[in-house]
Amino acid sequence: MKDSLTHRFMLFTTFVVVSIMLIHFTWDYRTQRAQATLEMHEKAQVITKQLIATREVIAKNQDRINYDSQGNFEFKHLNPAAIGMQIGDIFGQLTNYSIKQTRIDYRASCNAPDAFEAQGLLRFGQEPHLAEIWGEDVVGGERVFRYMVPLHMKEECLSCHGQPIGDIDITGHFKEGYKAEDLGGAISLIMPMDIFLQGMKVDVYRHLSFSLLLIGVIVISMYLLVTRLVTRSLGELKIATAQVGQGNFDIDLNCIKAQGEIKELAQHIQEMANQLKDLYQNLEAKVEKRTHQLELANEDLRIKQDELEAANIKLNEINTYKSEFLAIMSHELRTPLTSVMAFTDLLLQELPKDFIQERQNLNYIKANSQNLLKLINNILDLAKIEAGRLELKLEYVDMADVLGAIDSVVAPLAKKKGIVWEINLAPEVSLLRADPEKLRRVIENLAGNAIKFTPSGGRVEIQMTNAPRENWIIIRVIDTGIGIPPEEQEEIFERFTQVDSSNSRKYGGTGLGLALAKELVTLHKGELWVESEINKGSTFVVYLPKDPDKVD
Structure with missing residues (x-):
């Protein structure tokens, strides 16, 4: 109260x-x-x-x-x-x-x-x-x-x-x-x-008595007025709303003796009760209708789900067949290619040096056979990665040895094309735990691309330093080549993708090298991205942990 x-x-x-x-x-x-x-x-x-x-x-x-x-x-x-x-x-x-x-x-x-x-x-x-x-x-x-x-x-x-x-x-x-x-x-x-x-004192007592009488009259009058015009009507509205809350919509608020806003409130509550009554009466039919619609929708969803599962199974089978086919074909092609390369070397050894044209042809056959073998190896590795069968053989690697092997392959290409070639290795990051062969292929692939897309008189550099993050390293392959448009910098890491379709004809290549490099870096729990400007060059960044097993 x-x-x-x-x-x-x-x-x-x-x-x-x-x-x-x-x-x-x-x-x-x-x-x-x-x-x-x-x-x-x-x-x-x-x-x-x-x-x-x-x-x-x-x-x-x-x-x-x-x-x-x-x-x-x-x-x-x-x-x-x-x-x-x-x-x-x-x-x-x-x-x-x-x-x-x-x-x-x-x-x-x-x-x-x-x-x-x-x-x-x-x-x-x-x-x-x-x-x-x-x-x-x-x-x-x-x-x-x-x-x-x-x-x-x-x-x-x-x-x-x-x-x-x-x-x-x-x-x-x-x-x-x-x-x-x-x-x-x-x-x-x-x-x-x-x-x-x-x-x-007489005046004070007289005024005090009058004030008390006036207060009493005002309080009693206000009490009667509030009770009659406000609280009684609100009490009836409270009872009515409680009945509505209990599900009894058969209420009649038109007989409430109220004025002004309370009368309007009673009318709104009456309208609400009537609407709730109509909704409640139609609710079961609507629920049954919505339930039937939901069952139909669920049935359609189940059918679509079954179709999607069947499509996924078929897609997995196709991917399996594709991977197996690529693996088998790559494996079967490697043997004759190896034989061709062996016989080419044998012929080059036995052929007299004055047979210049014949020796050039044999060297051409050998170079293309090597390129084809690299392509087959890339396809085979990608197939193994998709099948989840390519594993890293982690060991402690001296990066000076890895970069030395890369230098022996890339330096002649740079010299032949008239490109300045540099390797800068910070002494404190010479050792890390990685798969040396796969890491070599990543860096060699990036360096080879840099040589390929850098014109004569340009510059290609490999930098290797500690990263700001503890126990991580950064390898940068920097060139002054043709550059890559911003909208294509993500696409170049997809398979069979190059900067421009015309580049495949001008510079050669299949578009598998960067895709394989990114996959191999990911296997090392690292990241690979590119920073580039058109006609100014590109920087490919390899971000690697010093020990992949210690990365969550």
């Missing part, structure tokens, strides 16, 4: 109303307190001014008071100070106020200043233009309003308080030596604040 909408709404409303009432109450209390203080201040001003006026009248009429009609002087003890003391006594008896004349060097003990008055006299002495001092204080355990005004010496006062200092005046006291306008004391008024505070 504490989390209900009504509870939260009423709690918020009560908080807002109470906050506003507290602000108004605080502001009203301070206003009344300020008004009461202002009234006491004005009243104190009137009382003290009346006493000051009385003193001035007495001071100005001293001669009339002390001289009789024959001109005889007789001091009547009705000077301003004495009259002020008498007025203070009578005023205190008639009221609960206290008024007196006070100064630091007082003559009568009843005029002795208390702490508040002494502080006031000190301020009047330090601040000559200060006209009054007032404030609240506690006297005898009672809250009072204190008010003081300064008394300055008039000409009439100097006869008793003036020069010379120490002479006896007519009252029998020593003169103080004051001059006109000197501070001669102050009038101090004490006014009880009970009557003012009591009036404030």
Whole structure:
């Protein structure tokens, strides 16, 4: 119940109303307190001014008071100070106020200043233009309003308080030596604040009672209004939506007594329930229809799957036949080619050197037989790789030996074509674990291609260094040849593919060398790629681990 909408709404409303009432109450209390203080201040001003006026009248009429009609002087003890003391006594008896004349060097003990008055006299002495001092204080355990005004010496006062200092005046006291306008004391008024505070309390209680009544009326009215217009309707909507959630769509929300947005919400829920009812009634038929369609689709999928499996089996058989055919043909062709090459060597040895044309023909036969044998070996290796029968014979290889063997084959070709040929091997990468023959074939194939596609006067270089990755090496075959277009740099590693079909006629070749090189590098768990620009040259990069068995 504490989390209900009504509870939260009423709690918020009560908080807002109470906050506003507290602000108004605080502001009203301070206003009344300020008004009461202002009234006491004005009243104190009137009382003290009346006493000051009385003193001035007495001071100005001293001669009339002390001289009789024959001109005889007789001091009547009705000077301003004495009259002020008498007025203070009578005023205190008639009221609960206290008024007196006070100064630091007082003559009568009843005029002795208390702490508040002494502080006031000190301020009047330090601040000559200060006209009054007032404030609240506690006297005898009672809250009072204190008010003081300064008394300055008039000409009439100097006869008793003036020069010379120490002479006896007519009252029998020593003169103080004051001059006109000197501070001669102050009038101090004490006014009880009970009557003012009591009036404030009555007003406060009246306002508080009215505020509490107003809060109660507002809260009860808001509660009834919210309950009737909001929460009751929402409760009915909650019950209806719960029934819909349980599958009961036969609800009627048109009878809900609601207005505005809640009425619109009820209409939307009613429409939703009607739509859900229609959907539910048609759901079984739709599910049956979709199930039948799914069964047909699954049957079609199964048929397609069977066809695909049959096609895969047939394709595997074709690949097997192709691999076996290529392996058999390659193997069967190697024997007669070897014989042809052997007989060619024998004829070259026995043929006299002056048979120049015949020896050129035999060398041509030998060179083409060697090229054909390389092609057959490449085809045989690719067939073994496809069949998964080509294995690496790993051993620790001195790359200086491998590159030396490559140099003995490629260097004459470069020299014959007028190409600068260089090999740069970093000493720290001379040893690695690999299949030396297959690695030699990879590098020799890349170097041979570089020589083939680099014109006379060009440059071909083999670089071998450590890779940034630990325990890996990089072999680069760099040439200044014709280059490879960006769109063909991936295709050249496919079988029977060259940079341009015209190149197969111009430069020769079958397009198997790079495909085999990539396969052999992959067997070593490495990578092979090319970086090239047209008419600027190419760099074939071989990225190899120093030990393939340690690569995950």
